Amino acid sequence: MTLEQFYDNKSPWPDRNNQKVLFILDARNSLDEEILRKWIEVHSDASAAFDAPQVVIDLKDERTGFDSGQLVMSLALPADTIIAPLRVNWSSDDNRGRLRYLVFGDPRKPSPRKGRKVLEEHPERVNLLAGAPDTMANLQARFQNQQGTDQTVSQEEFANFVARQAAVVLDLEERKLKGGRYKMPRHVAAALMASAEYNAELDALAEATGKSKDALMKEAAGYMEEMVSTPSSFWIDFYARFNNFCLGLGYEEDIVYDQAALEKTRTVVRNHPSILLWTHKTYLDGMVVPKVMYDNDFPMPHMFGGANLNFPILGHLLHRAGAIFIKRSFQDNELYKITLRHYIGYLMEKRFPMNWSFEGTRSRMGKLMPPRYGLLKYVMEACYYTGAENIHIIPVSISYDIIRDVEEYATEQTGRGKGAESLKWFVGYVRSLARPMGKVYMDIGEPVVLNKAPNPDDRLALSKIAFEVAVEANQVTPITLPSLVTMSLLGAAPKALTEAELVADLEALLAWAESRQLRISPDFDRAFGDHLEGPLGIMIDENIVTRYDEGPEVVYGIGLEQHPVASYYRNTVIHFFVNKAIIELALVKATEMPESWALEVFWREVDRMRDLFKFEFFYAPTEEFHQQIRDEMSLYSEDWETLVGQGAAGFGALLQNMTPLVAHVTLLTYTEAYSVVAAMLARKEAYDSLEEAECIADALTYGRQVYLQRRISSESSIGKLLFKNAYKMLQSRQLTEGGADDLKEKRLEVARELREMIRRIDVIRAIGVANSGSV
CATH class of the missing domain: 1.10.10 (Arc Repressor Mutant, subunit A)
Structure with a gap:
């Protein structure tokens, strides 16, 4: 393509009927400005040029703002003036974020010197964009509608509004070239600050607190600086490469997911306010959804994260790839809550999908954790106050063959603390991923659809929503080979199984699951019995499964010290x-x-x-x-x-x-843990109370004792979360607070019931073992 053909390709002029045209030239530098002016000139005649003033403005994000001085002066034009935004888009041979771009510059944002070389040698990499034009009258009407009739506004505020609208329509044109993955919010803080609803809430807060409106605005600007993500094409690309790198260290390249379910999700996200809530098992979960979305040209999902992850380098990357960092606690900070709510409302209104772990923290036991309501509450509040309709909450189950974090979880459950996140910790964590860990699975459930958001004070409605999401997430969690292997071998422990016994167990479990139409991983190899060593290889290398082949038969088992780790994988499908x-x-x-x-x-x-x-x-x-x-x-x-x-x-x-019998492999761990706490409580006098923290600490030591006495079967029954839930159960039965003399008998009765339940579990286990294999 020659330069003449480059400029002649299409005209920047909008259709007009004797109307003036105001061109807004989105130019980063002198070369961009020169190209856009030349483009207008090539398609102009003398009279047209007279009727078309040009304003050069770099439409940066709201952090640096933009100089709207020229635009303020140019907006004193007739109401039928057409405003036409223009932009130069530079592409590269490889439109993906690369580390070298940080050093040598992003070829999609070339310097004037490099840009001239590209223009001469590769004009096909330069695209001239004309955003959808609009009249001054229409923009003024929309601006007034946004501001409300009671606000006094300046010409500068209107100019900023026009600039933001120009950025929006140019971004729309640019995405036609670059793809839907680059849909990103622009000038968010400025839009929030100009919002009539936001200003009204700040006026009310100023009156209630006695603070000045200006002071509140200044404080809110600081909160926006902290929470509002500032994505860009480069950082979205770079984050995608970073995700691929981290996941690729230990997992197979292709994530296992249902393409049809993903396309259905695309339609939902495009047409409705949407939230993707995913299950949380490892730090890598936050990379899986963005990777799948990016690979399939989805709009970038905004991800909520705790401020603890906003440390140097990683925080910088995540913030510019769509992460929204929020404070761990802000219940008493009304201004922070108002700002967060309006930010969320803005994203929902503009159809930017949000995603986070609805469990709030990584599952330390493999099974789904109770939902955390905090973020969901604020999102529902935002939807409620903005009148959002047909809100789609999409459950996403993320699963793995092997998880590097499980060893850490097992250690934590014994009472040892978790190390603080930092850059040094993160580097060590990434390095630890470099070992074979199998596959990653992402399964999408049916959306929980809300016609309208519930009243923010309706806690029952909120818990019902979270419960429905959790049930659907459980329903679509796939059964994988590692989950069945650990289930079988834990059911047999401490006995080892021959290869034939293990295959028989797996076939029985799989047949049961198929007859109930449960979700089974789409790549589950039904012929696992023909090459069992392959699927088990990683688990053996990770010391989760032991293999003994020096006798006449090969046998597989789980060492007693590995029960807590193996239980994690079993627990991922235990709900079925x-x-x-x-x-x-x-x-x-x-x-x-x-x-x-x-x-x-x-x-x-x-x-x-x-x-x-x-x-x-x-x-x-x-x-x-x-x-x-x-x-x-x-x-x-x-x-x-x-x-x-x-x-x-x-x-x-x-x-x-x-067949198969499963009570012993499903409920024994929980029953034994509960029996530890119940027995400990039964030793107290009726007037003695038991606090949760004391209960967990004492149960950890007492549990170790009864394990050494073999009154419980394995160390997997010793854990902080297990004891915490046992305490909640006893508390719900009003047995933890000291009271009347008959309280001791009630406590003893619960302890006896649990011991009796363990006996019945042993009956089931004996029947199962006698019938061959373990289950």
């Missing part, structure tokens, strides 16, 4: 098996009662266990839960109620169709 485990234990209980009571005892025991573990698992509402139990029992026998009423004989008949 909880109802079945409850059924098995309820049936054992029912068979030990008179036959006339058996069915009643069965249901009473089902509800008792549901209540016992209510702080561990997410259950459906009572009626739906009962129906799930009936449906599962019907798969064993259509006449199951009659068989339950027949006691041991009926149980024996049901057992024929109940």
Whole structure:
């Protein structure tokens, strides 16, 4: 392409009917300005040039602002004047952020010297953009509507508004060339500061606190400097490369996900205010969603993160790639809350998807943690006050074959503290990823759709939303081979399994999951029995699984010291098996009662266990839960109620169709941990209270003792989170506060019930082992 062809390619002039045209030239430097003026000149005649003043302005982001002085003077034009923004877009052979660009300069933002060389040698890499034009009258009307009728505004504020609108329409044109991944908010702080709603809230706060409006604005500007992300094409590209690098150190290149589900999500994000809430197991989770989004040309998702990650270098990178750093605690800071709410509302209104971990912290046990309501509350408040409709909350489950953090979690659960995040820590963490860890899986659930956001004071509605997201996230968590391997081998421990026994267990577990139409990883190799060493290789290298091949048969097992680590992987899919485990234990209980009571005892025991573990698992509402139990029992026998009423004989008949048995591998860890706390509480006098912190500290030492006495089966039953939930259970039954004399007997009764439950789990385990394998 010659320079003449370059300029002749299209005209910058908008359609006009004897109207003046005001060109806004978005020029970073003298070369940009020269190119844009030449472009206008090539397509002009003498009369046109007279009617078309040109204003040069560099549309930087709001942190550095822009000099709107020329624009203020130029806006004193007739109302029908057409304002036409123009920009030069520079591309490169490799439109991806590279580290060398930081040293030698980004070729997409060349200096005048380098730009002239590109223009002469590669004019095809230079694109002239004309943003959608609009009239002065239309812009004034929109500006007044945004400001409200009660505000006195200056010409400078209107000029800034026009400049921001010019940046928006030019960005739209640029994205047609660069792709949807580069959709990013611009001039956010300036837009918030100019918002009538934001100003009204600050006026009210000034009156309530006695502070001046100017002081509040200055303080709010500092908060915006801290929280508002300032993304750019370069840093989005660079962050994508950084994500690829970190994930690629230990994981296979391609993340496993459903392309159809992703395309459905694209439509949702494009048309509705959207939030992607993901499960959190490792620091790498925050890289998985952005990577998949970037690779599929999605708009950059804004990610919330704690201010603890805003340390040098990493904080700089994340902030410019869409991260929103927020304070850990700001409950008493009304100005901060107002600013955050309006920022979120702005992003939702402009269809910028947001994403964060709704658990709030990494799961230290593998299973889903209770949701944290803080961020969700503020997002829902923003949606409520801005009148957002059809809000789509999309659950995303992120899973891994092997997770580097699990060793750290196991150590933490013994009572040792977690090290503070820092640049040195982060470098060490990244280096530790350089070992084979298998695959990464990202699964997208059905959106939880809200016609409108609930009232901010409606805590029940908020908890219901979080619960629905959690249930859907659990539902789409895939069953992977490592999760089934650890489930099988933990069920057999301390016994090791031969290869044939292990394959039989895995096939039974997989068949059960398939018959219930559970989510199974799409790349799950059904022929794992033919080459078992491959999938197990990484787990053996990581010392999660032991392999002994010096005898006549190869056997696999899990060392006692590795139970906490192996339990983590088992727990990632444990929610699928909880109802079945409850059924098995309820049936054992029912068979030990008179036959006339058996069915009643069965249901009473089902509800008792549901209540016992209510702080561990997410259950459906009572009626739906009962129906799930009936449906599962019907798969064993259509006449199951009659068989339950027949006691041991009926149980024996049901057992024929109940393979695999899972109560021992699903609930033993939790029951043993609860029994430790209950036994410790039962030793106290009725008038003694037990505080949570004291409970956890004492349970860690007492748990170690009873493990050494082999009164509990493994160290996986010793952990801070397990003991914390056991305390919550006892507290919910009003057993932790000292009281009347009969309180000691109530405490003893709970301890006895848990010991009895362990006995019934042992019954299930014995039956399972006797029937070959472990499950």
